[in-house]
Amino acid sequence: MSAPPFEEAPYYKDIVHNLGYKPLVRAFTFISSYGLNGWRKVPVAYYDREWVDGIGWAILGRSVFYEHIDDNTIRFYGQQDMQLIVLLYLEPRKDAWYA
Protein backbone atom coordinates (compact mmCIF):
# COMPACT_ATOMS: atom_id res chain seq x y z
CA MET A 1 0.00 0.00 0.00
CA SER A 2 1.38 3.38 -0.91
CA ALA A 3 1.71 6.18 1.59
CA PRO A 4 -0.91 8.93 1.51
CA PRO A 5 0.02 12.13 -0.33
CA PHE A 6 2.69 14.06 1.51
CA GLU A 7 0.77 17.32 1.50
CA GLU A 8 -2.17 15.80 3.35
CA ALA A 9 -0.13 15.37 6.50
CA PRO A 10 3.47 16.42 6.23
CA TYR A 11 4.79 14.66 9.31
CA TYR A 12 4.73 11.04 10.32
CA LYS A 13 5.87 8.85 13.15
CA ASP A 14 6.21 5.08 13.26
CA ILE A 15 5.20 2.81 16.10
CA VAL A 16 7.06 -0.50 15.94
CA HIS A 17 5.13 -3.10 17.96
CA ASN A 18 6.73 -6.28 16.54
CA LEU A 19 3.57 -8.33 17.15
CA GLY A 20 3.85 -10.01 13.79
CA TYR A 21 0.28 -9.15 12.88
CA LYS A 22 -1.79 -6.01 12.45
CA PRO A 23 -3.37 -5.30 15.84
CA LEU A 24 -6.56 -3.39 16.51
CA VAL A 25 -5.65 0.29 16.78
CA ARG A 26 -7.55 2.94 18.68
CA ALA A 27 -5.96 6.35 18.57
CA PHE A 28 -6.87 9.85 19.67
CA THR A 29 -5.39 13.22 18.92
CA PHE A 30 -5.73 16.70 20.36
CA ILE A 31 -7.00 19.19 17.80
CA SER A 32 -7.66 22.90 17.84
CA SER A 33 -10.36 23.95 15.47
CA TYR A 34 -12.11 27.32 15.44
CA GLY A 35 -11.01 27.90 18.98
CA LEU A 36 -12.42 24.60 20.22
CA ASN A 37 -9.73 22.40 21.71
CA GLY A 38 -10.34 18.75 22.32
CA TRP A 39 -9.54 15.08 21.84
CA ARG A 40 -10.91 13.27 18.83
CA LYS A 41 -10.69 9.75 17.53
CA VAL A 42 -8.20 9.11 14.73
CA PRO A 43 -8.52 9.17 11.74
CA VAL A 44 -9.89 12.67 11.76
CA ALA A 45 -10.16 15.51 9.27
CA TYR A 46 -10.66 19.01 10.61
CA TYR A 47 -10.10 22.68 9.95
CA ASP A 48 -7.43 24.84 11.46
CA ARG A 49 -6.80 28.56 11.29
CA GLU A 50 -3.42 30.10 10.71
CA TRP A 51 -2.47 33.77 10.61
CA VAL A 52 -0.74 34.69 7.37
CA ASP A 53 0.97 38.08 7.30
CA GLY A 54 -0.51 40.31 4.65
CA ILE A 55 -3.52 38.05 4.15
CA GLY A 56 -5.08 37.45 7.53
CA TRP A 57 -6.61 34.26 8.84
CA ALA A 58 -6.30 31.31 6.49
CA ILE A 59 -8.52 28.24 6.86
CA LEU A 60 -6.47 25.07 6.50
CA GLY A 61 -7.67 21.52 6.12
CA ARG A 62 -5.81 19.20 8.47
CA SER A 63 -5.90 15.48 9.01
CA VAL A 64 -4.48 12.79 11.24
CA PHE A 65 -4.52 9.21 10.09
CA TYR A 66 -2.49 6.00 10.05
CA GLU A 67 -1.67 2.91 8.09
CA HIS A 68 -0.13 -0.46 8.83
CA ILE A 69 3.18 -0.38 6.96
CA ASP A 70 3.59 -4.10 7.65
CA ASP A 71 2.73 -6.62 10.37
CA ASN A 72 5.06 -4.90 12.83
CA THR A 73 4.81 -1.19 12.16
CA ILE A 74 2.07 1.43 12.19
CA ARG A 75 2.75 4.82 10.64
CA PHE A 76 0.84 7.85 11.89
CA TYR A 77 0.56 10.97 9.76
CA GLY A 78 -0.25 14.41 11.11
CA GLN A 79 1.07 17.82 11.99
CA GLN A 80 4.24 18.86 13.73
CA ASP A 81 4.10 18.75 17.54
CA MET A 82 0.65 17.18 17.59
CA GLN A 83 -0.36 15.10 20.59
CA LEU A 84 -1.30 11.52 19.78
CA ILE A 85 -2.45 8.75 22.11
CA VAL A 86 -2.37 5.25 20.66
CA LEU A 87 -3.93 2.14 22.19
CA LEU A 88 -3.04 -1.21 20.62
CA TYR A 89 -5.17 -4.22 21.51
CA LEU A 90 -3.77 -7.74 21.49
CA GLU A 91 -7.31 -9.00 20.91
CA PRO A 92 -9.51 -9.33 19.00
CA ARG A 93 -7.00 -10.54 16.45
CA LYS A 94 -8.18 -11.56 13.08
CA ASP A 95 -6.10 -14.67 12.62
CA ALA A 96 -6.50 -16.06 16.11
CA TRP A 97 -10.21 -16.36 16.69
CA TYR A 98 -11.90 -16.22 13.38
CA ALA A 99 -13.18 -19.09 11.33
Add this chain to the structure above:
Amino acid sequence: MPNHPITKIARKGFDARYCADKDLSFSSEWKSPKIFKQTSKNWTNILGYLPSFMGFRQLNSSVPFTALNNYEYISGGFDTNCFTHDNPALISYPDFMGVSIFDQDVILSPYYGYTWGTDWYDENLFALLFLDPLFGTPPTTYPLRSGGVYLLGKGDVDVRTSFPYDNAMDSRFDTLKIFKTGTLELKAPAKTFAVSEAYQTYTAEIEHNLGYAPVFLPEAGVGWALDSSLDDDSFIVNDNLGRLPADYAGINSAPILDVWVDDTKLYMRLWRFANDWSTRAYSEITITLYYTIFYNKINEEFDLLEI
Protein backbone atom coordinates in the same frame (compact mmCIF):
# COMPACT_ATOMS: atom_id res chain seq x y z
CA MET B 1 10.01 -14.22 35.79
CA PRO B 2 8.19 -11.73 38.01
CA ASN B 3 8.08 -12.46 41.73
CA HIS B 4 4.31 -12.22 42.01
CA PRO B 5 1.55 -14.65 41.05
CA ILE B 6 0.19 -14.48 37.54
CA THR B 7 -2.98 -16.05 36.18
CA LYS B 8 -2.70 -17.18 32.59
CA ILE B 9 -5.09 -19.05 30.33
CA ALA B 10 -3.75 -20.46 27.09
CA ARG B 11 -5.58 -20.94 23.86
CA LYS B 12 -6.32 -24.51 22.86
CA GLY B 13 -3.12 -26.29 21.86
CA PHE B 14 -0.73 -24.07 23.80
CA ASP B 15 0.97 -24.37 27.19
CA ALA B 16 0.33 -21.26 29.30
CA ARG B 17 3.72 -21.62 31.00
CA TYR B 18 5.78 -21.32 27.89
CA CYS B 19 3.74 -19.94 25.01
CA ALA B 20 3.95 -16.40 23.68
CA ASP B 21 1.50 -13.78 24.91
CA LYS B 22 -0.26 -13.83 21.56
CA ASP B 23 -1.22 -17.46 22.19
CA LEU B 24 -2.88 -16.73 25.53
CA SER B 25 -6.59 -16.16 26.03
CA PHE B 26 -5.99 -14.22 29.20
CA SER B 27 -3.21 -12.97 31.40
CA SER B 28 -3.57 -11.11 34.67
CA GLU B 29 -0.60 -9.03 33.58
CA TRP B 30 -2.79 -7.41 30.95
CA LYS B 31 -5.27 -4.67 31.56
CA SER B 32 -8.72 -5.54 30.28
CA PRO B 33 -10.94 -2.66 29.15
CA LYS B 34 -13.20 -1.43 31.96
CA ILE B 35 -16.33 0.45 31.02
CA PHE B 36 -17.51 2.76 33.78
CA LYS B 37 -20.24 4.55 31.89
CA GLN B 38 -22.41 4.36 28.81
CA THR B 39 -24.35 7.46 27.92
CA SER B 40 -26.11 9.44 25.24
CA LYS B 41 -25.50 12.70 27.08
CA ASN B 42 -22.57 14.91 27.89
CA TRP B 43 -20.61 13.90 30.95
CA THR B 44 -18.85 16.13 33.44
CA ASN B 45 -15.55 14.48 34.19
CA ILE B 46 -14.90 13.66 37.84
CA LEU B 47 -12.06 11.20 37.26
CA GLY B 48 -9.19 13.65 37.45
CA TYR B 49 -7.82 12.42 34.13
CA LEU B 50 -9.22 11.98 30.63
CA PRO B 51 -10.83 8.61 29.87
CA SER B 52 -10.67 6.86 26.52
CA PHE B 53 -13.95 6.38 24.73
CA MET B 54 -15.76 4.65 21.91
CA GLY B 55 -18.74 6.09 20.08
CA PHE B 56 -21.64 4.80 18.03
CA ARG B 57 -24.13 6.65 15.89
CA GLN B 58 -27.78 5.65 15.88
CA LEU B 59 -28.73 6.43 12.31
CA ASN B 60 -32.49 6.31 12.75
CA SER B 61 -35.18 5.08 15.05
CA SER B 62 -35.49 1.68 13.37
CA VAL B 63 -32.30 0.62 15.07
CA PRO B 64 -29.25 0.71 12.75
CA PHE B 65 -26.10 1.70 14.59
CA THR B 66 -22.64 2.30 13.27
CA ALA B 67 -19.25 3.38 14.49
CA LEU B 68 -18.07 6.96 14.30
CA ASN B 69 -16.17 8.56 11.49
CA ASN B 70 -14.62 11.97 11.88
CA TYR B 71 -14.78 13.10 8.29
CA GLU B 72 -16.03 16.14 6.48
CA TYR B 73 -18.04 14.00 4.13
CA ILE B 74 -20.15 11.51 5.94
CA SER B 75 -23.38 9.74 5.18
CA GLY B 76 -26.44 10.57 7.13
CA GLY B 77 -29.34 8.54 8.38
CA PHE B 78 -30.73 5.70 6.36
CA ASP B 79 -34.01 7.50 5.76
CA THR B 80 -32.44 10.39 3.93
CA ASN B 81 -31.66 10.47 0.25
CA CYS B 82 -27.96 10.84 0.88
CA PHE B 83 -27.60 7.16 0.20
CA THR B 84 -28.33 7.81 -3.43
CA HIS B 85 -24.89 9.42 -3.42
CA ASP B 86 -25.54 11.60 -6.40
CA ASN B 87 -23.34 13.91 -4.42
CA PRO B 88 -21.51 13.35 -1.19
CA ALA B 89 -23.50 14.03 1.92
CA LEU B 90 -21.95 16.87 3.86
CA ILE B 91 -21.73 16.96 7.58
CA SER B 92 -22.22 20.50 8.72
CA TYR B 93 -19.50 20.83 11.34
CA PRO B 94 -17.29 17.73 11.35
CA ASP B 95 -14.94 19.28 13.86
CA PHE B 96 -17.66 19.45 16.46
CA MET B 97 -19.68 16.30 15.80
CA GLY B 98 -19.41 12.86 17.33
CA VAL B 99 -17.79 12.10 20.67
CA SER B 100 -15.02 14.39 21.86
CA ILE B 101 -13.35 15.46 25.04
CA PHE B 102 -13.27 19.23 25.28
CA ASP B 103 -11.40 20.58 28.25
CA GLN B 104 -12.06 17.77 30.72
CA ASP B 105 -15.58 16.76 29.77
CA VAL B 106 -17.03 14.25 27.32
CA ILE B 107 -19.20 15.99 24.76
CA LEU B 108 -21.67 14.17 22.51
CA SER B 109 -22.95 15.91 19.40
CA PRO B 110 -25.12 13.75 17.11
CA TYR B 111 -24.26 14.21 13.46
CA TYR B 112 -26.32 16.36 11.18
CA GLY B 113 -25.74 17.85 7.79
CA TYR B 114 -27.22 18.20 4.37
CA THR B 115 -27.10 16.63 0.97
CA TRP B 116 -27.93 19.26 -1.57
CA GLY B 117 -31.07 20.71 -0.16
CA THR B 118 -32.07 17.94 2.23
CA ASP B 119 -31.10 18.16 5.85
CA TRP B 120 -30.40 14.95 7.67
CA TYR B 121 -30.02 14.14 11.35
CA ASP B 122 -28.82 11.13 13.25
CA GLU B 123 -31.31 9.76 15.75
CA ASN B 124 -28.81 9.63 18.60
CA LEU B 125 -25.23 9.13 19.68
CA PHE B 126 -23.82 6.86 22.36
CA ALA B 127 -20.49 6.80 24.11
CA LEU B 128 -18.76 4.03 26.00
CA LEU B 129 -16.33 5.49 28.53
CA PHE B 130 -13.36 3.45 29.70
CA LEU B 131 -11.20 3.78 32.79
CA ASP B 132 -8.21 3.43 30.48
CA PRO B 133 -6.60 6.86 30.44
CA LEU B 134 -6.50 8.89 27.30
CA PHE B 135 -4.47 11.60 28.94
CA GLY B 136 -3.33 12.19 32.45
CA THR B 137 -2.54 9.82 35.29
CA PRO B 138 -5.20 7.73 37.04
CA PRO B 139 -5.32 7.91 40.82
CA THR B 140 -3.72 5.14 42.82
CA THR B 141 -6.58 4.34 45.20
CA TYR B 142 -10.29 3.62 45.00
CA PRO B 143 -12.82 2.88 47.74
CA LEU B 144 -13.77 -0.79 48.02
CA ARG B 145 -17.52 -1.14 48.18
CA SER B 146 -19.21 -3.50 50.55
CA GLY B 147 -20.80 -6.60 49.09
CA GLY B 148 -19.48 -9.19 46.70
CA VAL B 149 -16.72 -8.00 44.48
CA TYR B 150 -14.40 -10.09 42.34
CA LEU B 151 -10.96 -8.58 41.88
CA LEU B 152 -7.94 -10.03 40.14
CA GLY B 153 -4.77 -8.01 40.44
CA LYS B 154 -1.61 -7.94 38.42
CA GLY B 155 0.31 -8.98 41.51
CA ASP B 156 2.24 -5.79 42.03
CA VAL B 157 -0.66 -3.79 43.46
CA ASP B 158 -3.11 -4.39 46.30
CA VAL B 159 -6.40 -5.20 44.58
CA ARG B 160 -8.38 -4.03 47.61
CA THR B 161 -7.24 -0.45 47.37
CA SER B 162 -5.84 0.00 43.88
CA PHE B 163 -7.57 2.05 41.27
CA PRO B 164 -9.62 -0.40 39.14
CA TYR B 165 -7.72 0.48 35.99
CA ASP B 166 -4.72 -1.24 37.54
CA ASN B 167 -6.57 -4.52 38.17
CA ALA B 168 -6.66 -7.28 35.60
CA MET B 169 -10.33 -7.96 36.38
CA ASP B 170 -12.78 -5.95 38.42
CA SER B 171 -16.44 -6.91 38.77
CA ARG B 172 -17.40 -3.38 39.76
CA PHE B 173 -17.16 -2.38 36.10
CA ASP B 174 -18.36 -3.63 32.79
CA THR B 175 -16.05 -4.88 30.10
CA LEU B 176 -16.29 -5.90 26.48
CA LYS B 177 -17.78 -9.40 26.40
CA ILE B 178 -17.30 -11.33 23.18
CA PHE B 179 -20.45 -12.95 21.82
CA LYS B 180 -19.34 -13.96 18.37
CA THR B 181 -16.37 -13.59 16.09
CA GLY B 182 -16.07 -14.47 12.46
CA THR B 183 -15.28 -13.46 8.94
CA LEU B 184 -17.71 -11.59 6.75
CA GLU B 185 -16.83 -11.59 3.08
CA LEU B 186 -18.45 -9.37 0.52
CA LYS B 187 -17.88 -10.50 -3.04
CA ALA B 188 -18.51 -8.09 -5.86
CA PRO B 189 -18.34 -9.34 -9.44
CA ALA B 190 -16.52 -7.73 -12.32
CA LYS B 191 -18.86 -5.25 -13.92
CA THR B 192 -18.74 -2.54 -16.54
CA PHE B 193 -21.25 0.25 -16.02
CA ALA B 194 -22.82 1.89 -19.03
CA VAL B 195 -22.79 5.68 -19.11
CA SER B 196 -25.03 6.98 -16.30
CA GLU B 197 -26.19 3.49 -15.38
CA ALA B 198 -27.86 3.24 -11.99
CA TYR B 199 -25.67 2.39 -9.03
CA GLN B 200 -25.31 -1.21 -7.81
CA THR B 201 -25.11 -2.40 -4.24
CA TYR B 202 -23.64 -5.62 -2.91
CA THR B 203 -24.37 -6.73 0.62
CA ALA B 204 -23.02 -9.34 3.02
CA GLU B 205 -24.55 -9.96 6.41
CA ILE B 206 -24.22 -12.16 9.44
CA GLU B 207 -26.95 -12.92 11.98
CA HIS B 208 -26.42 -12.37 15.68
CA ASN B 209 -30.11 -12.36 16.75
CA LEU B 210 -29.37 -10.69 20.08
CA GLY B 211 -32.55 -8.64 19.86
CA TYR B 212 -30.66 -5.39 20.27
CA ALA B 213 -27.86 -3.59 18.48
CA PRO B 214 -24.58 -4.88 19.93
CA VAL B 215 -21.22 -3.18 20.21
CA PHE B 216 -18.98 -4.42 17.44
CA LEU B 217 -15.41 -4.15 16.25
CA PRO B 218 -13.65 -3.04 14.18
CA GLU B 219 -14.89 0.54 14.30
CA ALA B 220 -16.13 0.71 10.74
CA GLY B 221 -18.89 3.13 9.88
CA VAL B 222 -21.16 4.05 7.03
CA GLY B 223 -20.30 6.34 4.16
CA TRP B 224 -16.67 5.33 3.79
CA ALA B 225 -15.65 6.71 0.39
CA LEU B 226 -12.97 4.27 -0.75
CA ASP B 227 -9.78 5.98 -1.87
CA SER B 228 -7.89 5.08 -5.01
CA SER B 229 -5.94 2.27 -3.36
CA LEU B 230 -9.14 0.51 -2.28
CA ASP B 231 -11.79 1.44 -4.82
CA ASP B 232 -11.21 -1.49 -7.18
CA ASP B 233 -9.16 -3.97 -5.17
CA SER B 234 -9.80 -6.67 -2.63
CA PHE B 235 -8.90 -5.55 0.88
CA ILE B 236 -9.33 -6.24 4.58
CA VAL B 237 -11.48 -3.65 6.35
CA ASN B 238 -9.67 -4.08 9.68
CA ASP B 239 -6.30 -3.18 8.21
CA ASN B 240 -7.44 0.01 6.51
CA LEU B 241 -9.51 1.85 9.09
CA GLY B 242 -6.79 4.40 9.72
CA ARG B 243 -7.06 5.79 6.23
CA LEU B 244 -8.83 8.95 5.24
CA PRO B 245 -11.70 8.55 2.80
CA ALA B 246 -11.70 9.71 -0.79
CA ASP B 247 -12.74 13.32 -1.28
CA TYR B 248 -15.94 12.55 -3.18
CA ALA B 249 -18.23 9.59 -3.60
CA GLY B 250 -20.97 8.80 -6.06
CA ILE B 251 -21.30 9.18 -9.81
CA ASN B 252 -17.85 9.80 -11.37
CA SER B 253 -16.37 9.33 -7.94
CA ALA B 254 -15.49 6.78 -5.29
CA PRO B 255 -17.44 3.69 -4.26
CA ILE B 256 -18.86 3.63 -0.75
CA LEU B 257 -18.60 1.01 1.97
CA ASP B 258 -21.11 0.85 4.83
CA VAL B 259 -20.85 -1.27 7.97
CA TRP B 260 -23.63 -1.26 10.53
CA VAL B 261 -25.65 -3.39 12.95
CA ASP B 262 -29.28 -3.69 13.88
CA ASP B 263 -31.01 -5.96 16.38
CA THR B 264 -30.52 -9.11 14.32
CA LYS B 265 -27.57 -8.71 11.95
CA LEU B 266 -24.23 -7.12 11.13
CA TYR B 267 -24.11 -5.78 7.59
CA MET B 268 -21.49 -4.74 5.09
CA ARG B 269 -22.58 -3.05 1.87
CA LEU B 270 -20.64 -1.81 -1.15
CA TRP B 271 -21.99 0.86 -3.50
CA ARG B 272 -20.55 1.16 -6.98
CA PHE B 273 -21.31 4.06 -9.28
CA ALA B 274 -21.14 4.78 -12.99
CA ASN B 275 -19.64 7.71 -14.82
CA ASP B 276 -21.89 10.12 -16.65
CA TRP B 277 -19.38 10.63 -19.46
CA SER B 278 -17.94 7.15 -20.15
CA THR B 279 -18.28 3.53 -19.28
CA ARG B 280 -16.73 2.48 -15.97
CA ALA B 281 -15.22 -0.95 -15.34
CA TYR B 282 -14.82 -2.62 -11.97
CA SER B 283 -12.86 -5.77 -11.16
CA GLU B 284 -14.06 -8.79 -9.25
CA ILE B 285 -13.12 -8.15 -5.62
CA THR B 286 -13.60 -9.49 -2.13
CA ILE B 287 -13.88 -7.20 0.88
CA THR B 288 -13.16 -9.00 4.14
CA LEU B 289 -14.29 -7.96 7.59
CA TYR B 290 -12.95 -9.84 10.60
CA TYR B 291 -15.70 -8.95 13.02
CA THR B 292 -16.21 -9.24 16.74
CA ILE B 293 -19.72 -8.83 18.11
CA PHE B 294 -19.99 -8.21 21.83
CA TYR B 295 -22.81 -8.87 24.26
CA ASN B 296 -22.65 -5.17 25.18
CA LYS B 297 -25.69 -3.22 24.04
CA ILE B 298 -24.87 0.03 22.29
CA ASN B 299 -27.80 2.05 23.61
CA GLU B 300 -27.75 0.79 27.19
CA GLU B 301 -27.00 3.61 29.62
CA PHE B 302 -25.45 3.19 33.05
CA ASP B 303 -22.95 4.74 35.44
CA LEU B 304 -20.77 2.47 37.60
CA LEU B 305 -18.45 5.10 38.96
CA GLU B 306 -18.29 6.01 42.62
CA ILE B 307 -15.64 8.55 43.43
